[in-house]
Amino acid sequence: xxxxxxxxxxxxxxxxxxxxxxxxxxxxxxxxxxxxxxxxxxxxxxxxxxxxxxxxxxxxxxxxxxxxxxxxxxxxxxxxxxxxxxxxxxxxxxxxxxxxxxxxxxxxxxxxxxxxxxxxxxxxxxxxxxxxxxxxxxxxxxxxxxxxxxxxxxxxxxxxxxxxxxxxxxxxxxxxxxxxxxxxxxxxxxxxxxxxxxxxxxxxxxxxxxxxxxxxxxxxxxxxxxxxxxxxxxxxxxxxxxxxxxxxxxxxxxxxxxxxxxxxxxxxxxxxxxxxxxxxxxxxxxxxxxxxxxxxxxxxxxxxxxxxxxxxxxxxxxxxxxxxxxxxxxxxxxxxxxxxxxxxxxxxxxxxxxxxxxxxxxxxxxxxxxxxxxxxxxxxxxxxxxxxxxxxxxxxxxxxxxxxxxxxxxxxxxxxxxxxxxxxxxxxxxxxxxxxxxxxxxxxxxxxxxxxxxxxxxxxxxxxxxxxxxxxxxxxxxxxxxxxxxxxxxxxxxxxxxxxxxxxxxxxxxxxxxxxxxxxxxxxxxxxxxxxxxxxxxxxxxxxxxxxxxxxxxxxxxxxxxxxxxxxxxxxxxxxxxxxxxxxxxxxxxxxxxxxxxxxxxxxxxxxxxxxxxxxxxxxxxxxxxxxxxxxxxxxxxxxxxxxxxxxxxxxxxxxxxxxxxxxxxx
Ligand SMILES: CCCCCCCC/C=C\CCCCCCCCCCCCCC(=O)SCCNC(=O)CCNC(=O)[C@H](O)C(C)(C)COP(=O)(O)OP(=O)(O)OC[C@H]1O[C@@H](n2cnc3c(N)ncnc32)[C@H](O)[C@@H]1OP(=O)(O)O
Ligand SMILES: Cc1cc2nc3c(=O)[nH]c(=O)nc-3n(C[C@H](O)[C@H](O)[C@H](O)COP(=O)(O)OP(=O)(O)OC[C@H]3O[C@@H](n4cnc5c(N)ncnc54)[C@H](O)[C@@H]3O)c2cc1C
Numbered sequence: 130x131x132x133x134x135x136x137x138x139x140x141x142x143x144x145x146x147x148x149x150x151x152x153x154x155x156x157x158x159x160x161x162x163x164x165x166x167x168x169x170x171x172x173x174x175x176x177x178x179x180x181x182x183x184x185x186x187x188x189x190x191x192x193x194x195x196x197x198x199x200x201x202x203x204x205x206x207x208x209x210x211x212x213x214x215x216x217x218x219x220x221x222x223x224x225x226x227x228x229x230x231x232x233x234x235x236x237x238x239x240x241x242x243x244x245x246x247x248x249x250x251x252x253x254x255x256x257x258x259x260x261x262x263x264x265x266x267x268x269x270x271x272x273x274x275x276x277x278x279x280x281x282x283x284x285x286x287x288x289x290x291x292x293x294x295x296x297x298x299x300x301x302x303x304x305x306x307x308x309x310x311x312x313x314x315x316x317x318x319x320x321x322x323x324x325x326x327x328x329x330x331x332x333x334x335x336x337x338x339x340x341x342x343x344x345x346x347x348x349x350x351x352x353x354x355x356x357x358x359x360x361x362x363x364x365x366x367x368x369x370x371x372x373x374x375x376x377x378x379x380x381x382x383x384x385x386x387x388x389x390x391x392x393x394x395x396x397x398x399x400x401x402x403x404x405x406x407x408x409x410x411x412x413x414x415x416x417x418x419x420x421x422x423x424x425x426x427x428x429x430x431x432x433x434x435x436x437x438x439x440x441x442x443x444x445x446x447x448x449x450x451x452x453x454x455x456x457x458x459x460x461x462x463x464x465x466x467x468x469x470x471x472x473x474x475x476x477x478x479x480x481x482x483x484x485x486x487x488x489x490x491x492x493x494x495x496x497x498x499x500x501x502x503x504x505x506x507x508x509x510x511x512x513x514x515x516x517x518x519x520x521x522x523x524x525x526x527x528x529x530x531x532x533x534x535x536x537x538x539x540x541x542x543x544x545x546x547x548x549x550x551x552x553x554x555x556x557x558x559x560x561x562x563x564x565x566x567x568x569x570x571x572x573x574x575x576x577x578x579x580x581x582x583x584x585x586x587x588x589x590x591x592x593x594x595x596x597x598x599x600x601x602x603x604x605x606x607x608x609x610x611x612x613x614x615x616x617x618x619x620x621x622x623x624x625x626x627x628x629x630x631x632x633x634x635x636x637x638x639x640x641x642x643x644x645x646x647x648x649x650x651x652x653x654x655x656x657x658x659x660x661x662x663x664x665x666x667x668x669x670x671x672x673x674x675x676x677x678x679x680x681x682x683x684x685x686x687x688x689x690x691x692x693x694x695x696x697x698x699x700x701x702x703x704x705x706x707x708x709x710x711x712x713x714x715x716x717x718x719x720x721x722x723x724x725x726x727x728x729x730x731x732x733x734x735x736x737x738x739x740x741x742x743x744x745x746x747x748x749x750x751x752x753x754x755x756x757x758x759x760x761x762x763x764x765x766x767x768x769x770x771x772x773x774x775x776x777x778x779x780x781x782x783x784x785x786x787x788x789x790x791x792x793x794x795x796x
Pocket of ligand 1: 241419
């Protein structure tokens with residue numbers, strides 16, 4: 130971007146920056162080569178003239194919008210293929226290259242489930258022979274798939290799914306059926322008109338026995354004509370709050386037959402005669418969900434970084450009101466209340482990224498152990514992935530909404546892109562495991578851990594802190610980062626203990642454990658949240674500390690300020706918990722507040738530099754308010770002019786309706 134086109138406010142902001150932005154970019158990308166590789170792909174895609182929309186997406190009809198998304202995503206796939214053809218899935222270097230998708234369509238790609246769930250399920254749940262047959266075809270997009278699990282009647286309760294797969298040993302086939310309306314698959318992305326294959330999660334029956342839910346590889350459309358195969362009823366579910374171009378669909382089966390070997394057989398198998406071979410652990414069927422819950426953290430970090438870039442740059446450009454009489458109007462970023470809205474979101478993006486990487490490394494390690502037959506760490510991984518996915522998605526949605534509010538009226542414009550990002554992030558609170566449902570999964574783990582505390586057992590690493598805080602004394606408070614982390618752990622331990630006690634107190638004679646659990650579930654969710662906050666604080670602080678030692682002192686200082694801001698913000702938000710479970714005093718809280726305000730002031734001069742460090746191209750930001758040059762007002766007007774209503778000075782509705790109304794009023 131030529132600096133002479135950049136508005137004066139952003140030029141000044143960039144001059145103020147105390148660290149090297151390029152260094153931050155490389156840190157976020159994971160190295161200079163990763164930055165170069167990402168930029169190269171982004172450049173090829175974003176400068177391809179076929180990708181540019183003449184009419185903005187939001188003015189298209191639902192149908193046109195989908196067709197446009199498909200057209201452009203096919204071009205993207207073509208380009209990406211060039212960059213990935215030498216790689217197989219197994220050595221595919223995890224990167225943030227998928228973010229390029231936002232430079233192609235503003236909303237969600239209809240191929241997202243193909244990449245995000247169809248391929249991972251084939252990779253992780255097929256046996257070697259199946260993998261060799263299906264994965265290359267899916268990777269090259271010779272076949273296009275999705276993940277069809279949720280039904281009209283059941284999403285959270287997977288054991289309640291109603292689609293059946295009944296083995297017929299005579300033909301060595303499974304017969305798939307949708308027994309009633311509530312058993313229609315409902316929601317899968319790309320299912321409606323994009324995918325020709327899907328993973329179907331269905332209840333398995335063989336030799337008259339029921340064996341629970343299992344994944345099946347199912348072709349639903351003809352490869353040549355794309356016509357649904359006989360016995361398949363498929364369609365789209367209609368417009369939603371967001372995800373307009375995701376092509377979410379419904380699917381029903383009528384005696385639809387698939388070969389025996391189309392059951393994904395890495396974990397459980399059905400032999401030719403119908404004999405069922407059990408998996409080493411029946412929860413391995415849920416493996417793709419664990420994978421996606423883990424990688425969602427990267428997606429949330431990225432979406433937050435987009436919203437942060439938009440809101441921070443806009444706040445530097447926008448002037449409003451006078452702080453002092455006869456002085457120029459302030460840049461809104463100089464109002465401390467504005468900094469309070471903005472900087473926690475910026476910091477949260479960094480926290481999610483580093484905690485996401487830590488979770489990813491844990492996932493890789495546990496998966497390797499599972500491969501060797503050791504399932505010991507699976508419950509802990511599941512508990513971690515559940516609460517982190519749940520809390521981070523909810524936090525991200527709150528932060529994006531705050532960024533939107535921080536942009537005042539203009540943040541309400543679709544052209545700001547904040548409403549679309551809001552839709553994308555809000556959806557993540559529900560999909561891949563609804564918030565409360567996942568929090569209660571982690572609570573199950575915490576209750577078991579508390580049993581371990583009572584029995585003086587050694588606990589697994591992420592809950593080992595519970596033993597430290599098992600007595601009733603309030604924990605000694607220290608106004609340091611270590612003290613804050615310890616305070617969060619004390620709050621988590623205290624809440625876990627109380628939720629446990631609440632279950633016991635509800636367990637009167639004649640009460641089932643499940644009813645007592647339900648009665649105590651608000652406290653259980655609260656305990657899970659506290660546990661998750663303790664993890665977010667501990668891991669983000671240790672990771673940011675580690676990273677700060679790998680970079681220049683100037684950047685290291687900024688990283689630590691962002692990390693400390695996160696800890697301080699949450700200490701103030703959760704002061705009630707800290708007052709209950711630690712010896713924190715009102716004077717300590719006042720000190721925390723003062724430090725928080727100090728951190729806002731320290732971050733302020735670097736705010737634009739920090740969001741520049743996310744290195745998000747204008748085509749990927751898609752925002753009138755957030756572009757690199759800060760030409761906010763020109764862009765808002767340019768976009769407004771694209772409204773089809775502005776194509777004619779008088780709309781025909783005037784003659785048809787308004788004029789007659791006015792004439793009638795005269796009579
Ligand atoms: C360096 C960077 C690397 C990154 C790599 C990047 C690669 C980039 C590639 C692509 C990028 C793409 C971009 C990605 C963005 C993300 C996009 C994804 C979009 C997704 C769209 C949405 C898709 C969906 O929504 S699919 C449907 C999802 N559905 C759900 O999640 C349903 C939720 N429900 C459940 O999970 C379960 O029903 C339940 C857990 C709530 C209950 O199950 P249950 O009834 O069977 O269990 P119980 O309650 O009885 O418990 C039994 C027992 O089992 C334990 N359990 C449960 N689940 C698991 C599990 N998964 N694993 C292990 N153990 C489990 C449970 O804890 C109980 O244990 P107990 O010991 O307590 O008895
Ligand atoms: C944008 C989007 C994309 C999606 N994409 C896919 C996809 O590609 N493939 C796919 O298979 N699915 C997909 N889904 C479906 C998604 O996974 C489910 O919507 C999700 O798992 C929640 O299930 P549900 O809709 O049945 O909600 P419900 O389970 O009916 O939840 C409704 C309410 O009941 C509460 N509740 C439910 N069970 C309990 C419990 N045990 N304890 C306490 N409270 C409970 C919940 O907390 C919630 O408040 C998608 C959903 C969305 C929104």
